Amino acid sequence: MAVNSARLPEAAAGRAHSCSTCAFTNLCRNDGIDENVVAQVEALLVDETSQYAEGQHIFREGDPFDSIAAVRGGTVKTYVLDREGREQVLGFHLPGEVVGLNAIHSQSFPCNALALEPVVLCRFSFRRMSELAALIPDLQSRLFRLLSEDIGKAALLSGDFSADERMAAFLLSLSRRYARRGFSPTRFNLTMPRTDIANYLRLAPETVSRVLRRFRDDGITQIDRRDLRLLDIGRLESLALPVLRH
Amino acid sequence: MAVNSARLPEAAAGRAHSCSTCAFTNLCRNDGIDENVVAQVEALLVDETSQYAEGQHIFREGDPFDSIAAVRGGTVKTYVLDREGREQVLGFHLPGEVVGLNAIHSQSFPCNALALEPVVLCRFSFRRMSELAALIPDLQSRLFRLLSEDIGKAALLSGDFSADERMAAFLLSLSRRYARRGFSPTRFNLTMPRTDIANYLRLAPETVSRVLRRFRDDGITQIDRRDLRLLDIGRLESLALPVLRH
C-alpha cells in the first residue's frame, strides 16, 4: 500500500505546499508581486478543483485548446493513437508538473491525456495568462522557460539506448521529479502499469519485466508489484548516464 | 551540383523573400504593425549578416544564451557529445527555421550548433524581443507558438520504428520543410553526410546506405551522392505513416 499520498510531507496537506512545489510557483503565490496583481492571478484559476477518477480523460486529441493544467495530485498519462489504433505513450505527468503546453501551437490538443489514478488539476486560461504575462515580465519569462524546458525533454525516447539504460533513466527521472516536489526519491509507487512503461520506453512489456527482475536480482532495486525502492542510486546513475548525460 | 541555392526561386535573391518564408514572418515585415514599432523591430536585429563557413560553430554547449537565431541560408546541425565523446545529432535547421529555443530555460545552450555548409543567420536579442513581446500581443503569441511547436518535434526519433520508416519520414520531413520555404519538394540536396543522417536517425551509417539503396532500387527515389529526387512521394508517405501520423 505504498501509495504516494502516504509519503506526502506533513505540510503537503494544505494548498500552500502543493503550490510551492508546482511548476507555476511564484505565480499563485504572492511573493514579490504587487497586491492588486495577485487578485488578477487568482482570477486565472478557472476551475481550481477539477478532479478526475482513474481511467477518465482530461482531454482528447483534437479537443480545442483553451487552458493549461498543472497536476496537483495523481498521475496523468499522455498518448496518441496511430492509424491502426495502437497506443503510443508520450509521457507521464506527476504532481507539480504542467500538461498541455504542446497544444499552444495548433490551438488544439495533439494528444490524449488520461488519469492513471485519481487526479486533481489546477486549470489556467491560457489567453488570460498571456494577457497577464504582457504585464508581468517575470511571468512572461517563466512561461518562456517552461516551454523551452520541455523542448529538450525527449532524450529518454530519442536515443538508441539499451533496455537497461532506458529503464534506469526512467526510474531515475521519476525519483528526481518526486524529490523535486517533496516526495521520497528512494521509495515511490509506479503509478502506471508495466505495459505503459514498456510503451513509453519503446520496449516490449516482457522486456520491461525482465529488466526489472534483473535490477532486483542485482540489488539495484527492491520491487513488489508497483511498490518500488531504489537501493543503489549510484548504479542506476551510471546505467542511465548515456541517456541523461548527468 | 544540385546545390539548393540553385533552386531558389527568382524572388528569393533579395531579403524580402527570405523574410517572408522565415519562422519570424510578420515580425520583420511591416504587415499590420504600427510604423514606429517597426523601427523597434528593426533594432532587434543584432547582427543581421552574421555568416559562418562550413564546419564553423554557431554556438557550443554551455555558451551563455543571449540571442535566438533564424537561419537565412545554409543548414545548421545541432548535436551533443556524451561522456565518451560520441556525437549525438539532435536536429537539422533549414533556411527559415529557428535555432536555440531550447536554451531559454537554462540561459545557456544545451547543445552545439555547427554549419554544415556556408550559413547566414539573423540574430535577435531574446531579452529585447521579450520586452517587445509584452507590447505586441501578436508577437508574444507568435513566440509562445514557436516554442510550443518544437515540443512535439521529437517524434521522428522517439518511436521504435524500422530503418525504412525512419528514413522515409526523414526525407519527407525535409521535403515538406523545403516546400514550406519555397524550395522544390521533390529535388533537393542532402546537405549533411550519411554519418550525420545515421546518427540523427539512430541508425548505423551502413544501414542508412542500405536503405537508400533499397529506396533507389524500388524506384522511390533517385539519388546520386547527395543529389536527391523523390519519385514516389505516395510510397514514401505510406512508409512514413507510423512515424509522422499524417
Place this chain on the structure above:
DNA sequence: CGTTCTTTTGATAGCTCTCAAGTCGCGTGG
C-alpha cells in the same frame, strides 16, 4: 597521383520482439 574521407557492400553476432505458456493477485460469487 597518392592520401584521406565518404560511401558502399558483405558476413556475422547480438539485442529485443514475438509467440506461447504459466504464475500471481484480486475481486466476484457461490
Place this chain on the structure above:
DNA sequence: CCACGCGACTTGAGAGCTATCAAAAGAACG
C-alpha cells in the same frame, strides 16, 4: 471460506532486424 475468472505480470524459446566488424570502391583534395 473457497472456487472461479479476469487481468496484470512473469518466464521461456526462437526469429528478425540492425549493429558490428571487415574490406573495398569511389570521390575530393592538394
